[in-house]
Amino acid sequence: MKNLIAEFQDRLAGKVPESAVKLDASESGDQRWLEIRARNKRLTLEYLAKTGFGIFRRNAGFGEGPAEVYRTAELAADRVAQLIASGKKRRETLSLKDLRELYGCSQVQLADKIVVQQAAISRFEQRSEVKLGTLAAAVKALGGELEVRAHFRDCDVPISLND
Amino acid sequence: MAESLTGVEDEFSGITSNPALWKSDGRMYPPQTDSRRTVPGRASLQRYRTVRRNTYFEENGAIRVETLEAKVLLDKAGLDGKKAFESDGL
Numbered sequence: 001m002k003n004l005i006a007e008f009q010d011r012l013a014g015k016v017p018e019s020a021v022k023l024d025a026s027e028s029g030d031q032r033w034l035e036i037r038a039r040n041k042r043l044t045l046e047y048l049a050k051t052g053f054g055i056f057r058r059n060a061g062f063g064e065g066p067a068e069v070y071r072t073a074e075l076a077a078d079r080v081a082q083l084i085a086s087g088k089k090r091r092e093t094l095s096l097k098d099l100r101e102l103y104g105c106s107q108v109q110l111a112d113k114i115v116v117q118q119a120a121i122s123r124f125e126q127r128s129e130v131k132l133g134t135l136a137a138a139v140k141a142l143g144g145e146l147e148v149r150a151h152f153r154d155c156d157v158p159i160s161l162n163d
Numbered sequence: 164m165a166e167s168l169t170g171v172e173d174e175f176s177g178i179t180s181n182p183a184l185w186k187s188d189g190r191m192y193p194p195q196t197d198s199r200r201t202v203p204g205r206a207s208l209q210r211y212r213t214v215r216r217n218t219y220f221e222e223n224g225a226i227r228v229e230t231l232e233a234k235v236l237l238d239k240a241g242l243d244g245k246k247a248f249e250s251d252g253l
Contacts, residue, residue, distance in 0.1 A: 024200070024212055025200075026197060026198050026199055026200055026212075027199050027200060027201060028196070028197050028199075030197045031197050031198045031212075033212055033214075044214055044215075046214065056214050060214055060215070064214075
């Protein structure tokens with residue numbers, strides 16, 4: 001079986017050579033915590049054999065699950081490298097640029113896929129407000145699906161992008 | 164201890180036990196065996212790790228909860244009055 005943890009460590013070492021990874025494995029080996037330190041930053045990942053690599057919010061509460069889940073060592077390591085490189089203020093969500101770079105897609109390639117000019121992608125990535133339809137198209141072009149949810153005190157619901 | 168918590172939830176929560184749904188079903192679950200860790204030199208002590216904390220369970224029923232920085236949040240003695248880290252002088 002491929003050792004995903006070793007693959008993760010190799011990939012991260014290639015991206016962030018000064019990173020140090022400390023492992024805390026359960027008896028079964030099905031759950032491992034990875035404590036990562038680099039450039040005065042500290043990140044905690046959980047690896048579960050069933051689901052992959054989970055990254056938690058900085059102030060995650062007790063019992064809270066990971067905010068981000070990656071099923072491949074490559075994506076997980078690349079995301080950790082992004083977070084380490086992301087200045088002092090760590091964002092708790094990914095931008096389209098983060099996502100595009102994780103999937104190794106240039107602005108030109110993404111523009112071709114959704115049939116717009118590269119400049120439009122560049123502007124899109126710099127805007128603070130974006131069209132949901134364009135974002136949905138970009139995510140679909142990268143191989144994913146955009147879901148929008150509304151969280152209330154007394155309900156948690158998906159919001160339609162089409163109606 | 165896990166059996167006690169599961170029994171209480173079975174009787175009072177009204178929610179069927181399904182640990183796979185721990186994030187969303189509103190029921191409390193005890194630590195699961197897939198996150199159990201041994202403690203070197205302490206066969207009777209078990210450690211369960213979460214994102215920010217370590218929880219230790221001693222065979223005498225003692226419980227100790229620490230942050231990863233070793234700040235003690237709970238240190239409850241077991242039936243014999245000894246705390247989780249006391250029996251071997253840790």
